[in-house]
Amino acid sequence: MKRLEQGERHTVSLILNGVPRTGRADNRTLLSDFLRHELGATGTHVGCEHGVCGACTVRIDGAAARACLTLAVQAEGRRVDTVEGLAGKDGELNDLQQAFRRNHALQCGFCTPGILMSCSDFLERVPGPTEAQVRDMLSGHLCRCTGYTNIVKAVLETAAERQARREEEKHA
Amino acid sequence: MKPGAFDYIRIDSAEEACELLAQYGDDARILAGGQSLMTVLNMRLAQPGLLLDVSRTAPLDYVRLQDDKLAVGAAATQASVEWRAGLAGEVPLLKLAFPHISHFQVRNRGTVCGSIAHADPSAELPLCLAALEGEVVLRSKKGRRVLKAGQFFQGMLLTARRPDELVEEVRYPLAATGTGYAFEEFSTRHGDFAIVACAAVVSRDGIRLAVGGVADRPRVARWPHLEDSALDAALNDFAWDLEAQDDPHASAKYRRHLVRRLGRRVIQQASAATSGEK
Numbered sequence: 001m002k003r004l005e006q007g008e009r010h011t012v013s014l015i016l017n018g019v020p021r022t023g024r025a026d027n028r029t030l031l032s033d034f035l036r037h038e039l040g041a042t043g044t045h046v047g048c049e050h051g052v053c054g055a056c057t058v059r060i061d062g063a064a065a066r067a068c069l070t071l072a073v074q075a076e077g078r079r080v081d082t083v084e085g086l087a088g089k090d091g092e093l094n095d096l097q098q099a100f101r102r103n104h105a106l107q108c109g110f111c112t113p114g115i116l117m118s119c120s121d122f123l124e125r126v127p128g129p130t131e132a133q134v135r136d137m138l139s140g141h142l143c144r145c146t147g148y149t150n151i152v153k154a155v156l157e158t159a160a161e162r163q164a165r166r167e168e169e170k171h172a
Numbered sequence: 173m174k175p176g177a178f179d180y181i182r183i184d185s186a187e188e189a190c191e192l193l194a195q196y197g198d199d200a201r202i203l204a205g206g207q208s209l210m211t212v213l214n215m216r217l218a219q220p221g222l223l224l225d226v227s228r229t230a231p232l233d234y235v236r237l238q239d240d241k242l243a244v245g246a247a248a249t250q251a252s253v254e255w256r257a258g259l260a261g262e263v264p265l266l267k268l269a270f271p272h273i274s275h276f277q278v279r280n281r282g283t284v285c286g287s288i289a290h291a292d293p294s295a296e297l298p299l300c301l302a303a304l305e306g307e308v309v310l311r312s313k314k315g316r317r318v319l320k321a322g323q324f325f326q327g328m329l330l331t332a333r334r335p336d337e338l339v340e341e342v343r344y345p346l347a348a349t350g351t352g353y354a355f356e357e358f359s360t361r362h363g364d365f366a367i368v369a370c371a372a373v374v375s376r377d378g379i380r381l382a383v384g385g386v387a388d389r390p391r392v393a394r395w396p397h398l399e400d401s402a403l404d405a406a407l408n409d410f411a412w413d414l415e416a417q418d419d420p421h422a423s424a425k426y427r428r429h430l431v432r433r434l435g436r437r438v439i440q441q442a443s444a445a446t447s448g449e450k
Contacts, residue, residue, distance in 0.1 A: 001188055006177035027180040027223070030214075049173035050211040051278060063251065063280040069210040070281070071203075073180055074225060118277055125255075139362045140275025 004073060014075045016041060017085030025072035032056040034072035035082060043083040043113050047142070054141035057114035058082050064121040083113035086120065096120060096158045105154040107145035115141045119155050127166075129159055175213035179222045183229045186246070186311055189338045194313040196222050197335035203227065204246060207274070207282035208290040227283075232340070237262070241306070241343040250279040250287070250297075263344045264445075265304060265371055268355035269296045275363045288324075289339040291331045294366040294385035296357070298325060301342065302390035303371035303382035309341035316340070325389040351375040352445030354438040358430050360421065367422045368430035372438035374446055381407075381435050386414040386427050403439065407432045 004010050009024040016039060023038035030049070035041045035058070047053035049068045056067040059081040086094045093101065096119055106112045115138065122129070122137045129137075134155045138148060183189045193200055201220040203209055204227055212218045226232055226247050233247035235256065242263050244253060250273060253259065253266065260267040273279055273287075273296045287297040288308060301308075301321040308324040310317050310333055324332050333339060347353070357369040366385040373380040378396045393410045395403075411431040416424035 001181060001184065004180040006179050026177070028175045028177055030174065033174075049214050051207060054275075054277060057277050060281070064277045065281040066207075066277060068214070069206050071180070071206075071210075071225075073182075074203075074206075074227060076182075121280075122276065136271065136362070137276050140277045 010073060012072050012076050014077065015079045017081055023072075027071065027073055029072040030068050031058070031060075031070040031072050031075050031080070032067035034075070035067060035080070038072075041082050041084055045110055045113055047110070052142070053111070053114075054118065055111050055114045057117045057141070059117050059121055062121065062124075064118040081117065081120075083116055086116060095161060096123070096154070099154040099158045099161070100151070103150045103154040103157065105146060105150040106143075111141055111143045115143070115151065119158075123155070123159055123162065127159065128163055129156070131156060173214050175210070176216055176219040178213075178220055180225065181222065182225045185229065185231055186338060186340055189224055189226060189229070190311055190313045190336070192222070192224055193336045193338060200224055202246070202286075202289070202338060204286040204289075205249060205282040206286075207278050208286065208292070226338075227281075237346070238343070240346050242266075242346060244284040244342050244344070246283065246285040246338065246340055248284060250282045250284055253284055254279055262346050263300075263304070264347050265300050265353040265355055265373070266344060268353065269300050269357075269371070272296050272355070272357045272359075272363075272366070272369070285339045285342050288342050289331065289333065291325055291327075291329050291389065292365075293328050293388050293390070294369065296355075296366070296369060296384065299369055299371055299382050299384035299390040300355075301344065302392050303373055303380060304345045305380075305392075306345055307343040308339060309343070310334070310337040311340040312336045312338070321390075322392065328388040330389075348375060350446055352442035352447075354441035354445065356434045356438050356441075358434060365421075368427055368434055370431070370434040370438045372435075372442040374439060374442035379439055379442075381410070381439060383410070383414060383431055383435065386416045386431060403436065404432070407435045410435070 012025045013022040025034050032046050035044050045055040047055035051066045051069045058067045061079050199221040203223045203225045229247045232245040234245040235248050254270040306321050308319050352374045354372045357366045359366050369384040371382045382392045384390045411428040416427035418424050
């Protein structure tokens with residue numbers, strides 16, 4: 001049992017987008033703030049800070065979750081994936097990001113990093129979702145620009161593309 | 173919107189949690205999924221001196237069939253129950269209720285025991301536990317006690333848990349043959365807090381209707397098989413019995429209306445679900 005005292009800075013090590021990273025955090029530091037201020041990963045946005053808006057959604061050990069409702073010290077030793085990890089090494093957008101761009105699924109882009117991280121978890125679990133399932137998953141995110149129609153389109157398009165690619169690989 | 177200062181301990185076992193709860197009592201809070209507690213801390217509605225984090229306490233991370241119940245440990249997430257392949261056959265009411273619980277991203281981290289311990293009067297998991305007459309296992313240094321849902325929920329965010337006790341496990345009774353289950357909820361937007369939520373259990377013995385979002389805790393009515401005007405009258409009495417209050421989301425009158433309408437609907441659905449079986 002290790003008691004982490006308040007008012008002190010503790011070392012937190014985690015795997016951020018596949019890369020081991022270490023920083024310092026108070027007990028009360030939220031994972032969202034730790035990612036942005038300590039590790040410089042400012043792709044994760046902070047909106048409401050009580051779990052409603054979804055802007056800060058990241059993947060913790062693969063599962064989409066609110067970084068603002070997680071303490072940095074709770075992420076010790078965990079795999080954390082953020083929007084910075086989606087694009088390839090050369091900066092090429094992944095298929096989901098490209099679909100968002102193609103379909104104008106974002107305007108100001110503030111909510112987009114969280115939505116992308118939810119979608120990346122969701123599409124792995126539900127590879128062939130219905131529109132209703134996609135809308136249900138997106139209900140955990142607030143977007144004040146798009147009206148969601150184009151986001152739904154981009155997600156469904158990505159799912160269809162991935163299905164087609166899997167079929168192709170099966171018969172290759 | 174940042175929490176105040178607290179000490180933090182990552183807990184390895186239920187024994188350790190109980191030892192610390194015995195020592196610190198009310199000044200310590202159990203942190204599991206954090207989907208309610210972190211919100212409360214961020215808004216500084218609570219400022220405990222010590223957080224005991226059970227979210228990675230391996231011995232408490234289980235969902236298993238135990239006698240005629242589905243037992244869920246304190247560290248098990250809602251998602252780990254929701255995504256069980258056999259849930260629709262095991263506890264059909266939970267299968268129906270999960271889509272109404274906040275959002276996918278929140279259920280990924282939120283725990284079942286945490287929602288029960290938090291005891292929000294509009295929350296779905298306490299409502300289902302009350303409807304099914306499930307059990308809560310409370311553990312302290314001195315031992316365990318098992319309470320029925322009706323004994324555990326005491327009021328708004330208020331339970332029979334003593335300061336030195338951990339909500340170690342929650343037990344949802346498995347589906348019984350010849351019994352039908354139904355769940356309906358009305359909220360402003362999908363995933364918001366329920367204005368009224370209703371769960372019905374209809375069996376050979378009669379009807380159980382549980383209502384959330386109206387009284388200070390989930391409330392259960394038990395009736396013999398009623399139909400038509402007799403059912404309307406019983407629903408109307410129950411709707412008044414809940415002593416609905418006006419608030420910015422809905423008037424008391426509207427809540428009574430929803431109890432009558434949703435109540436009738438879930439009872440009809442649950443009755444229909446029984447006729448398919450022997």
